[in-house]
Amino acid sequence: MGSNCVASTSIGCLFCCKGCNAEKVRNAFTFIPPPPSYTVEEEENGQMTYLMEGLEASDLYRKAREASEMHWLTTRMGHRVPMVWLRRSKLREPREANREEALGQPLVLLHCHGNATDIGMMMGPYYELGKVLGIEVCGVEYAGYGAASGRPSSGNTYADVEAAYDYLVAKGIPPNRIVAYGQSVGSGPATALASKKPCGGVVLHSPLLSGIKVVDPKPDVCCRPSCVWSCFDFYPNDRRVRQLLCPLLVMHGQRDDIIPFYHGFRLHKQCPKQFRWPAYFPQRAGHNDLVETDMRAYFGEVASFLQDVRKIAEGNKVDPPTQSFEKPSQVQMVLKPTESEPRQVEMAEMSDFLTSGPENQPVVKVGPEDGRYEEFRKGNIRVQLEPNEANGTGQARELG
Structure with missing residues (x-):
């Protein structure tokens, strides 16, 4: 039996164990909320309090908290x-x-985080993005994560991000100055938002083609899970990028072994040409180190993209720069290092680029690292029923 058939059969077994509930199957290998890293006072402008000792001790995270406002939102899901x-x-x-106030309203980056973190752990990256790029950064929590109520699901993430977007617009931020930024699983709600509501631009960081396509062992061979179990699919980014009416920047590491590189490559190609900005595909980066592998290149690419978004928001006509790629292998989609390329990833010194120097700060991991996606692609899945199986939240430990 081929790997595609094995993976499809494994998902069928999981479907039966989940009571034939497609939503539970999606949640089982998509959402793994970590223990909350923060709390927030209940009043409208409550202060964030870090629960993780490493965050509270970090000067970077303290600065991020001081530079932020906290707001409570009620989503359309209640x-x-x-x-x-x-x-x-x-x-x-x-x-x-x-000086910057005289230049007019800033761009606001509406960030949709990955599935194994929360906005408390993302405060450091938010601060760096805002300070280095000269923009404002907004991070919204997903239902079931951090201090938010509810349970995590794809439908809830859509409602969460829409609530944040509506809040920004209600506060006077023009839609053409809102940039949706989706990281990993966050690419789903970010792309959905930009396909339905006007935005200034979209940045997809290690994105997925769609939820079910992540577990395809061989993406262009028959019996793949995304074909057999298309009814389980969610976050159909591959369809939604075709509906975008604003510039798109796709960034994906070519050594990503969690969401394979071809996901980002194909999303870039499927975007309408007039909105397809040059992609950033670092050869040595994986899923969780796209920024750290080469900070200069990362911030440079994002800054260049945001500069064009700002020009368009000011009424200027900007055409996307041209860029060409050699088509990667459709199965492996990973570039092997050449003799001239060092095999060890060279970490950029933050002090060379950021205005603040490096410090011993917590390492924030974004994205699943428990091997679930890889095991699905290999077909090595077993399901262990637990007493709380009916809650539908899905825990990573159930798959191994």
């Missing part, structure tokens, strides 16, 4: 979710802030 908003006036020195 859940209460916190939203953090790092403001430009608090990220810059007073003289810099006054």
Whole structure:
């Protein structure tokens, strides 16, 4: 039996064990909320309190908290979710802030995080994005994550991100200055938002073609899970990028062994040409180190993209720069190092690029690292029923 057939059979067994509930199957290998890293006071502008000792001791995370506003949102699904908003006036020195205020409204990056983190653990990256790029950053929590109520599901993530978008617009942020940024699983709600509501741009960081396509062992061979179990699919980014009406930047490491590189490559190619901005496909980066592998290149690519988004928001016509790629292998989709390329990843020094120097800060991992996707692709899946199976939240430990 081929690997595609084995993987499809494994998903069928999981479907039966989940009471023939497609939503439970999706949640079982998609959402793994970590223990909350923070709490938030219940009032509208409550202060974030870190629960993880490493975050509370970090100067970077303390600065991020001081530069942020916390707001509680009620989604159309009825859940209460916190939203953090790092403001430009608090990220810059007073003289810099006054100078930038004269330039008009800033861009706001609406960040949709991955599935194994929460906005508390993302505060450091939010601060760095805002400070280095001169933008404001908004991070919304998913239902069932962090301090948010409810249970995690794809439908809830759509509602969570839409609530944050609507809040920003209600506060006077023009839609063409909102940039949806989706990281890993967060590419699903980010792409969905931009395909339905006007945005200034979209950034997809280690994205997936669709939820079920992540577990395809061989993406272009028959009996693949995405074909047999298409009814389970969610986050159909491959269809939604065709509906985008704003610039798209795709970033994906070519050594990604969690969401294979071809996902990002194909999303880039499927975007309409007039909105397809040059992609960033670092050869030495994997799933969780796309930024750290080469910080200069990462921030440079994002800054260039945001500069074009800003020009378009100001009424200027900007055409996407041309870029060409050699088509990668459709099965492996991983570039092997050449003799001229070092095999060890060279980490960029943060102090060379960021305005603040490096420090001993917590290492924030984003994305599943428990091998679930790889095991699905190999067909090595077993399901262990537990007493709380009916709750539908899905725990990674059930798959191994």
